[in-house]
Amino acid sequence: MLRLFPKRRLLTQRAVCSIQRASFSTTFIRWNESKPEAASSQSAPRKKRPLSRIPIGGTSTQQQKLKETNLEFASWKAALLMIAVGGGLWYFFTSEKKRIQVQQDAEANRGYGKPLVGGPFNLVDTEGKPFTEQNLKGKFSILYFGFTHCPDICPDELDKLGLWLDMLKKEGYKLQPIFITCDPARDSPEVVKEYLSDFHPDIIGLTGTYEQVKDCCKQYRVYFSTPPNVKPGQDYLVDHSIFFYLMDSDGEFIDAMGRNYDNETGPERIKEQIDAFVPKAEREKKKTSGWSLW
Amino acid sequence: MGLFSSSSDTATVAPNRSKRQVCWDARDEYLNCLEKNNVLNPFEDKYSSVIKKECAQQEKEFESKCVKSWVHYFKEKYVVDLKRERFLKDMEAQGGQQLPFPIDKK
Numbered sequence: 001m002l003r004l005f006p007k008r009r010l011l012t013q014r015a016v017c018s019i020q021r022a023s024f025s026t027t028f029i030r031w032n033e034s035k036p037e038a039a040s041s042q043s044a045p046r047k048k049r050p051l052s053r054i055p056i057g058g059t060s061t062q063q064q065k066l067k068e069t070n071l072e073f074a075s076w077k078a079a080l081l082m083i084a085v086g087g088g089l090w091y092f093f094t095s096e097k098k099r100i101q102v103q104q105d106a107e108a109n110r111g112y113g114k115p116l117v118g119g120p121f122n123l124v125d126t127e128g129k130p131f132t133e134q135n136l137k138g139k140f141s142i143l144y145f146g147f148t149h150c151p152d153i154c155p156d157e158l159d160k161l162g163l164w165l166d167m168l169k170k171e172g173y174k175l176q177p178i179f180i181t182c183d184p185a186r187d188s189p190e191v192v193k194e195y196l197s198d199f200h201p202d203i204i205g206l207t208g209t210y211e212q213v214k215d216c217c218k219q220y221r222v223y224f225s226t227p228p229n230v231k232p233g234q235d236y237l238v239d240h241s242i243f244f245y246l247m248d249s250d251g252e253f254i255d256a257m258g259r260n261y262d263n264e265t266g267p268e269r270i271k272e273q274i275d276a277f278v279p280k281a282e283r284e285k286k287k288t289s290g291w292s293l294w
Numbered sequence: 295m296g297l298f299s300s301s302s303d304t305a306t307v308a309p310n311r312s313k314r315q316v317c318w319d320a321r322d323e324y325l326n327c328l329e330k331n332n333v334l335n336p337f338e339d340k341y342s343s344v345i346k347k348e349c350a351q352q353e354k355e356f357e358s359k360c361v362k363s364w365v366h367y368f369k370e371k372y373v374v375d376l377k378r379e380r381f382l383k384d385m386e387a388q389g390g391q392q393l394p395f396p397i398d399k400k
Contacts, residue, residue: 149308149363150308191308198310198311235362236363237364
């Protein structure tokens with residue numbers, strides 16, 4: 001239809017111009033003559049719509065109307081949906097963020113990759129039975145390195161530990177307390193047993209050969225030094241690091257607690273760590289599922 | 295406590311709680327005496343005459359109730375503790391403030 005007008009104009013020009021093109025023009029005239037009736041009936045409504053929008057063979061305007069109503073219906077529902085989904089997501093993310101923050105703190109203390117503190121060791125308890133890192137699994141443990149001839153710090157710390165253990169036990173927290181001697185030359189299982197009888201009955205005493213104890217102390221980054229060339233029966237002191245090592249139920253290191261923890265902050269710290277603990281298997285699962293990205 | 299003093303050089307079994315307490319009591323007596331007489335370091339020769347004069351009895355008691363290594367350790371500790379105490383007092387006098395330990399990393 002759009003073509004019609006310029007061609008009609010062309011025709012009028014050409015009719016005046018030459019006879020040679022008369023044959024050409026006649027066709028245009030015929031075109032022009034035949035079309036006006038059809039054009040007059042159809043061109044008016046068609047003009048409003050761009051050509052491309054009318055599907056070939058498909059004329060039903062009803063269908064288009066249906067689509068329009070669909071669109072209107074979706075707009076208010078979409079708003080509702082957006083509020084519902086958006087609100088839900090917002091709640092999910094904020095709560096998840098908090099939870100993950102606590103876990104990340106624990107993870108940071110645990111260290112990435114291979115644990116820096118702790119590892120396999122091979123010692124014997126006061127009954128002479130072997131005790132290894134496997135015995136740390138399944139329960140939280142607190143380790144203390146010392147020696148029976150310790151003048152003042154070890155007994156103080158062990159007394160403190162006894163108090164903590166009672167306090168934690170009252171609140172239902174289970175903790176396996178372990179005393180490891182740094183002085184295997186003098187501290188036989190019997191000596192350790194006798195020594196620990198003065199302290200909390202739950203404390204497990206461990207000893208071993210010098211090499212075994214040295215290896216264990218190395219795993220836990222415990223410094224200890226025995227004077228060189230000690231003769232049997234000689235009186236000497238062992239210099240050693242004084243920390244409590246808190247181990248989780250997977251037998252992995254969580255925290256080292258120095259002498260600055262008193263009877264209030266000590267048990268509090270232990271409880272905090274036990275409460276925030278997520279078993280290793282679950283942590284691994286989290287990592288592979290990708291949730292840990294948050 | 296004769297039994298313990300006689301084995302003070304060849305101690306293979308550690309002192310138990312009561313023996314420790316006996317030793318600590320004797321130690322406190324001795325260290326109190328040092329403090330009273332302004333002995334800053336029992337290892338220094340310049341104080342040996344004062345110790346002999348004022349704290350001989352306490353020293354004898356202390357050395358008989360504690361093993362040698364402990365006696366040495368407690369004397370060393372006394373020096374360190376005294377230094378620390380004086381340092382803290384000095385700092386406080388200069389208007390210093392003690393930071394919480396461990397220092398909060400956040």
